Amino acid sequence: MKLATWNVNSVRPRLELVLEWLAREQPDVLMLQEIKCETEQFPTQAFEAAGYGCAVVGQKTYNGVATLSHTPFEITNASLPGVADPAARYIEIRTQGLLLGNLYLPNGNSGGEEGYATKLAFADALHDRAQTLLQANTDFVLAGDYNICPTPEDCAPGALGPEDALVRPQSRAAWRRLRWLGLTDALRALHPHGAAYTFWDYQARAWERDSGLRIDHMLLSPRVAERLRTAAPDREEREKPRPSDHVPLVVTLSEPPPRSH
DNA sequence: ATGGCTCGTGAAACGAGA
Numbered sequence: 355m356k357l358a359t360w361n362v363n364s365v366r367p368r369l370e371l372v373l374e375w376l377a378r379e380q381p382d383v384l385m386l387q388e389i390k391c392e393t394e395q396f397p398t399q400a401f402e403a404a405g406y407g408c409a410v411v412g413q414k415t416y417n418g419v420a421t422l423s424h425t426p427f428e429i430t431n432a433s434l435p436g437v438a439d440p441a442a443r444y445i446e447i448r449t450q451g452l453l454l455g456n457l458y459l460p461n462g463n464s465g466g467e468e469g470y471a472t473k474l475a476f477a478d479a480l481h482d483r484a485q486t487l488l489q490a491n492t493d494f495v496l497a498g499d500y501n502i503c504p505t506p507e508d509c510a511p512g513a514l515g516p517e518d519a520l521v522r523p524q525s526r527a528a529w530r531r532l533r534w535l536g537l538t539d540a541l542r543a544l545h546p547h548g549a550a551y552t553f554w555d556y557q558a559r560a561w562e563r564d565s566g567l568r569i570d571h572m573l574l575s576p577r578v579a580e581r582l583r584t585a586a587p588d589r590e591e592r593e594k595p596r597p598s599d600h601v602p603l604v605v606t607l608s609e610p611p612p613r614s615h
Numbered sequence: 616a617t618g619g620c621t622c623g624t625g626a627a628a629c630g631a632g633a
Contacts, residue, residue, distance in 0.1 A: 364622055415623055461633060556620035
């Protein structure tokens with residue numbers, strides 16, 4: 355099973371790029387963030403023509419998430435339980451025996467301390483959602499743009515100041531708290547050290563200087579982690595004309611073991 | 616060097632992004 359997450363920074367100007375990527379990579383599921391359009395404006399027909407059903411939560415101008423699935427699915431949540439903020443930042447589906455949460459965690463650099471508190475509140479609610487799913491013995495993946503660089507290795511030297519919301523101690527603590535539930539960081543489980551960036555700023559020739567960040571992640575519940583085979587950012591997408599500032603993170607899983615009884 | 620790009624909005628700057 356092949357899963358991917360990709361912050362596309364607006365789906366409409368990126369539609370051809372995403373369709374080409376789907377045709378080439380043929381993932382089972384692609385989780386998109388920052389679609390930046392209302393649900394009705396999402397190019398559902400184009401993705402359906404490519405063989406993917408769409409679960410979409412959009413809004414005007416900002417945010418928005420969509421999950422594309424090659425296999426039949428049901429939507430289990432169109433917002434993150436416990437989050438009062440109406441921003442379109444979470445959609446969750448069930449397919450192939452997995453619950454797949456697609457999230458766009460608030461950046462937290464705008465809106466002062468109130469904006470930062472929104473980020474931490476979302477992370478708290480995500481922790482509670484993961485805990486609920488673990489208690490229900492559910493196999494799940496939480497994938498998306500977490501807007502957190504978990505460790506200094508995940509931030510190119512000088513790319514961010516120490517006060518940035520992506521590296522603030524409370525942001526990193528929120529990430530560790532998720533991991534301490536027993537979740538596996540797919541990328542780091544297979545590649546424990548070194549840069550594995552998923553984002554390069556459009557500005558200051560960040561891509562050319564490889565001044566990137568690792569902020570897009572997939573967390574796996576324990577039984578899913580046992581099936582982990584590969585995890586890698588697709589850096590080639592950052593070379594394309596008019597790219598997103600993020601690249602896809604691609605994870606492959608082996609088939610689930612036969613059920614015991 | 617707090618700017619540098621790239622979006623959406625809506626028709627000019629501006630906010631958000633990270």
